[in-house]
Amino acid sequence: MGIAGPIGGRLADRAGSRPVAVAGAALTTVGLVLLAPLGTAWSPAEVAVRLALAGTGMGLYGGRRRRW
Secondary structure, eight states, X not given: OTTXXXXXXXXXXXXXXXXXXXXXXXXXHHHHHHHTTOOTTOOHHXXXXXXXXXXXXXXXXXXXXXXX
Protein backbone atom coordinates (compact mmCIF):
# COMPACT_ATOMS: atom_id res chain seq x y z
CA MET A 1 0.00 0.00 0.00
CA GLY A 2 2.84 2.35 0.80
CA ILE A 3 4.30 1.99 -2.68
CA ALA A 4 1.01 1.91 -4.59
CA GLY A 5 -0.41 4.99 -2.85
CA PRO A 6 1.90 7.59 -4.42
CA ILE A 7 1.69 5.80 -7.76
CA GLY A 8 -2.10 5.90 -7.55
CA GLY A 9 -1.93 9.61 -6.73
CA ARG A 10 0.20 10.34 -9.78
CA LEU A 11 -2.08 8.27 -11.99
CA ALA A 12 -5.12 10.06 -10.58
CA ASP A 13 -3.52 13.41 -11.41
CA ARG A 14 -3.05 12.30 -15.01
CA ALA A 15 -6.07 10.11 -15.73
CA GLY A 16 -8.59 11.31 -13.16
CA SER A 17 -9.52 9.82 -9.84
CA ARG A 18 -12.44 7.68 -10.99
CA PRO A 19 -10.53 5.27 -13.28
CA VAL A 20 -7.77 4.83 -10.71
CA ALA A 21 -10.28 4.21 -7.92
CA VAL A 22 -12.15 1.66 -10.04
CA ALA A 23 -8.90 -0.13 -10.92
CA GLY A 24 -7.87 -0.14 -7.26
CA ALA A 25 -11.22 -1.51 -6.14
CA ALA A 26 -11.05 -4.20 -8.83
CA LEU A 27 -7.53 -5.27 -7.77
CA THR A 28 -8.59 -5.39 -4.14
CA THR A 29 -11.62 -7.50 -5.04
CA VAL A 30 -9.56 -9.92 -7.13
CA GLY A 31 -6.95 -10.31 -4.38
CA LEU A 32 -9.56 -10.96 -1.70
CA VAL A 33 -11.58 -13.35 -3.87
CA LEU A 34 -8.41 -15.33 -4.55
CA LEU A 35 -7.72 -15.37 -0.82
CA ALA A 36 -11.23 -16.52 0.16
CA PRO A 37 -10.69 -20.28 -0.37
CA LEU A 38 -7.66 -20.25 1.96
CA GLY A 39 -6.47 -23.77 2.56
CA THR A 40 -4.04 -25.33 4.97
CA ALA A 41 -1.89 -26.60 2.08
CA TRP A 42 -1.07 -23.08 0.86
CA SER A 43 2.49 -21.92 1.25
CA PRO A 44 3.25 -18.55 2.83
CA ALA A 45 4.32 -17.30 -0.62
CA GLU A 46 0.90 -18.12 -2.08
CA VAL A 47 -0.83 -16.18 0.69
CA ALA A 48 1.64 -13.29 0.33
CA VAL A 49 0.97 -12.92 -3.40
CA ARG A 50 -2.76 -12.65 -2.82
CA LEU A 51 -2.32 -10.19 0.04
CA ALA A 52 0.10 -8.12 -2.06
CA LEU A 53 -2.46 -7.94 -4.85
CA ALA A 54 -5.17 -6.79 -2.44
CA GLY A 55 -2.78 -4.31 -0.80
CA THR A 56 -1.78 -2.85 -4.15
CA GLY A 57 -5.44 -2.34 -4.98
CA MET A 58 -6.04 -0.63 -1.63
CA GLY A 59 -3.08 1.64 -2.22
CA LEU A 60 -4.35 2.63 -5.65
CA TYR A 61 -7.85 3.18 -4.33
CA GLY A 62 -6.80 5.54 -1.56
CA GLY A 63 -3.65 6.86 -3.15
CA ARG A 64 -2.38 10.36 -2.60
CA ARG A 65 0.42 12.18 -4.22
CA ARG A 66 3.00 13.72 -1.95
CA ARG A 67 3.69 17.31 -2.69
CA TRP A 68 6.87 18.64 -1.19
